[in-house]
Amino acid sequence: MKRFLLESSLFALVIITSVYFVFLQADGKSDPFYLRTTTPKQSSLILGTSKAAQGLMPEVLNPYLKKDIYNFSFTVAHSPFGPAYLSAIEKKLERNSKNGVFIVTVDPWSISSDGIDPNDENQFGESKSFMGTLSSFSSKPNVSYMLNNYGDNYIKILLNFSLMEVHCDGWLEVFPPMDSTSVKSRIAGNIQEQKAKLKDYNFSQTRYEYLKKTIEILKSHGKVYLVKLPVDTRIAAIEARLLPNFDEKIDALAESVSVPYLNLMNSDTKFTFTDGIHLYKDSAKDVSDELGKWISKQ
């Protein structure tokens, strides 16, 4: 028995050590979310969905803010406003920080929900994802994320080949083909997909309340700015169908919680999108620059 225990324990130890070592190699190319669950707690955050994840570059914003801001945005499936995202934000936030900057991006999808009752938070899908289940968003390696939420074969960690990369500051850079045919095809696909989603999605008062609650909590840690990022006009038209009075709602919210609101859909700059929804990196730079200037004027 001793021999068996010794040999099997040693074998298990070697395997566990190897696995741990591989997890340590995971980086921004391994997974679109993982890196954001491993970086230290932050005092300034960019929040929102994939529009913000790809569209706001901390590197460009930092000189305007005079501090380091971290992009903690995920996707509309993982980080719409709700209990899970709020809890994740609280876990990522430096508890005692007071002078932070928080850019909260909003759009109709992030305050809407599918399901029979869009106000029933028990039905919010993101609660079952890592957003709702992960106990830490600042451990390296994040073993829990790797074991339960990593979406690909682990061999990908070592292959270092990917069509996207999360940078150390949380910004998600994607490398899609940008020839006009590919872009048109992706836009057409998204238009079709978003139109189909319209049937299932409705405005959620509960998510709206969580957005308000999130802003209020963040206000105790610093300054909060509400932002609506630009999208292709055809996508904007679909969003308007989802929530026709979105702007009024956000204006009212901004006023009630006393935070400034910038609607970049009204910008004069012409932006490039990879798929109608997400800004291409050159435009992400322009948007971040415009936002930085606006914040510094506040």
Add this chain to the structure above:
Amino acid sequence: MLFNSIDFAIFLPIVFLLYWFVTNKNLKFQNFLLLVASYVFYAWWDWRFLSLIVFSSAVDYLVGIGLSKTEKHQKRKALLLMSIFVNLGFLGFFKYFNFFSESFADAFTFLGHPFEASRLNIILPVGISFYTFQTMSYSIDVYRNKLQPTKDAIAFFSFVSFFPQLVAGPIERATNLLPQFFKRRNFEYSLAMDGLRQILWGLFKKMVIADNCAQFVNLAFSNPQDYTASSLAIGVVFFAFQIYGDFSGYSDIAIGTARLFGFNLMKNFSYPYFSRDIAEFWRRWHISLSTWFRDYVYIPLGGSRGSDWLKVRNIFIIFIVSGFWHGANWTFIFWGALNALYFLPLLLLKRNRQHIEVVAKDRFLPSVTDFFKILLTFIITCFAWIFFRANSLSSAFEYISLLFSKTIFYAPNFLALNKVYVLSVLIIGFLMLEWKGRETNYAIESFGESWPKPLKYVFYYCLAMIIFFFGGKEQAFIYFQF
């Protein structure tokens, strides 16, 4: 609790240490520990359905005692029928109620008397088809005086719920497994190492082969119209490996785990894809179920004795019942009937037992004839798997019609085509190991037997790392739903 989960990786060593270090002095304590561990293992999925196992065990335990107390034929028969009624009653209610209800409604509607089928919102308890068959085998064997009934309730309840094989077999016979609960188990290094080796191989089959194949199988069978026929062909072949890797992988882990506790479970798979005809395939696939049906259904029906008509009838009954055991869907019945059709010519021409020995015994490669026989058997098996995997008969026929189209000559159009290539290489490597080990209980049982120990450990390490690197997303075992 899934074998391929972190929960089980923690659970197993705890039970192992308690078993050999805390309760090892007393057989009853050991059995009791196994019983508690088995119930915890099952309750991890849904504790409410534990009551079914307890009730089913209690009924068969009492039936056994009752059978030991009477010699009267009528009374013994009544007791046996009670066991069968309770076990099949559970199975019928939880697994088949909605199927029968809908099928009757469809039939009446077809005959011009439409009515609404009443559906119950029932969860199928995991493993119900396995443990009910296992407990029934006890009552039948006691009834046939092949086995002495036991009065040791702990041992009996442990036998019914023995966690390594509780939810997906092998479906053990009381004559094989129950006596092992009465014997003192001694720890043996070589057996335990063998158990770990078989667990490792089972995990490879499940996590690398089955779970990766599942991704493409799900795509192909969900939207076959989106794919070229060549992709659909890959989908079917991958399903053949998915179901084999999934189920035989589970059996390997079950047998290996049982061995860690000093138990020997029956072999459930014996390299079925190296079979040279369908009869050989069925001697090598899900052996515990095939032999169960053979002993408790086929032989009592007359088996292969009697007129040709009786033989045909019996073969159809056994295959259709076997298909129906897998699930409450016409697809499984059709799958069973198709296999009966494959089997019949062999039976009628008395050629169903021409391949008893393992293929290419003591040789490195098969003969050309054997190779083509294996290939043909694999192809017809794959064709039948389409019915097994499809959600309905119409989906199966749609899949087949799309499969036999000119796009079979087009390149496969799965998005992650590079993954298909990597997976194909893994499957080829897997098949080579299986071929090399085809005369042993499982492929790597004696692989590298003559190697120095450090080299063997390097091989196991590589295998473990392949499981880690290429393991697909954690998925439940297919046979849990049966």
